[in-house]
Amino acid sequence: MLKATSLITAAVLLSSCSSTVEQLYEKVAPRPSVVTDQENLAATQENVIAPDSSSFRPQEFAGSHSRSAVQNSAASMAVAQLKNSNTKFVLHFSYDGIEIDELATQEVIKHANFMRDNPTLNLRLEGHADERGTREYNLALGENRALAVKEILGLYDLSSRVQVISFGEEKPIAQLHDESAWQQNRRVEFIYQ
């Protein structure tokens, strides 16, 4: 069994939802085609990198530094839309597992960058479990899954902007009683607010 499958998306409620972090960036914070350098930053009169910029941060996602004023206002509109869209990003887990593998960690880091680039956004992490096992244990397990994600975001000083809740097995996405349904239901949902 896979430890944790990669971050996939659920296009919930709105059909026009962004489906990946990359697409979010396209909307919210157009990414520079070339890695930013000091000259570029100066030329666009943009604000500088956050002083506590972490070395974990992949350069290619340092979006906001190259935004123009027009792009910025478009970005803030897009952020406002995102807050209200109930767009969910979903990270899946193994049976009784809370481990986040390397690939999934990379995806979580992209969300960390996205949050740092958009400081008005907060994130709610909803932990869920499949129906197997007891309800109260699953409630605890769901919280541990969300906390595992929060732990990664905490490395980027985002803890104060991340709220963790657990629904255990109470809110399944898939209603069937088989492995494929269970796999879909073992998850953490990322909901921007």
Next chain:
Amino acid sequence: MIKFLATFLTLYSAATFAILEVTVLKKAEDAFPIVISPFLVKGDAQQGESIAHIMRDNFNRSGEFSASSADYVVSSQVDFDKWQAKKVEAIVIGKLEQVSKKIFNVEIELLDVYSKKTLYAKKFAVHNSGIRRIAHYLSDQIYFALLGEKGSFDTRLAYVTVTNKAQGIREYRLEIADSDAQNPQTILRAANPILSPAWSPDQNKIAYVSFKNGRSEVFIQYPFMRRKTQKLPYFDGIASSPAWHPNGESIVLTLSRDGNKDIYSYHLKEKKLTQLTHDIGIDTEASYSADGERIVFTSNRSGQVQVYIKHLKTGKIKRATFDGSYNAKAVFSPDGKSLALVHRVDRDYRIALLDIATKDLLVMTQNKLDESPFFSPNGSMIIFATNKGDSGVLSVVSIMGHQTFELASKAGEVREPNWSHYSK
């Protein structure tokens, strides 16, 4: 007695709600054959006719009796030879007489068909509204007279029902009912999940978990009083899995105040929180033994999900389950000698009975997703939630191993059963 019942039942309003369907599944091979004759009724005592009926249903649901009626009202001239020939071992006869508008005299007698002796006899007055309750009370008396053990009839159930309203919209209800699933009452309706209802030892309160504020929190409801729902203080993180101390003064629950899920007890009057477990793993699903000296809980501290017992005096924690890779949600039997728990068998989750001293584990059920076991107050039965078809039902298994009855709702799913202590 009359006064008490009258007060009690006035508070207990008579609105009608969806009654769970009761299906008696199987009786023991050697089920005790008993006849409960229709009562002789004098006066306007319509409800009185139901006494014998309620009692028969009670005995048949227990799995230990095969209760039938007689074709006629049996009175004091009992033809014992005839009943012997029919292989009946005991017979219950009774009389209900109206003495005033709402007061009735009840007389009952239990006769041993072979010794021809009276095993139990009683005569008393009852208020009209207390007839159902009296039928359960008498069932307990007769059960005791025949088996030397308490019955579990004059008790109540609590459970959660879930119905699908519009697409994606569910309604959760916290309900209570008599032990025979009759007289149901909805005490809470919610759009968000309700978990883990637990009757207080005095039967006046129910603790439960609600998500109404978007996260799991523990509340206390007073089903028979016009009192506000009580919310436990705000704890950061999860608050869940409440269970009462047998003295009714405190609740044991799971909190994840620092992200770490541990067991705490919360004293309701003193508003004092005491941490009972300290482990970096998940500790949850705690409940007390009847003497209050031990708690049993679920923990994944070993890397597997297993059941542990903490002796509160010594502070010592011992692992209780060693069979299988998943054992959870254990509850003590009333005598404190065994545990009912959820046990994983291959890919299925079943109810098992564990002898704490010998560590013998006996799997009691054969389904795929059994959960939430709870003992009847006399310890003779275990009620649990399971899936039948595509819906959740409650099922009851006797500790002798036979499945006795099932409770289902036409409207949707039933889950999270909890059985009250004896009525006072």
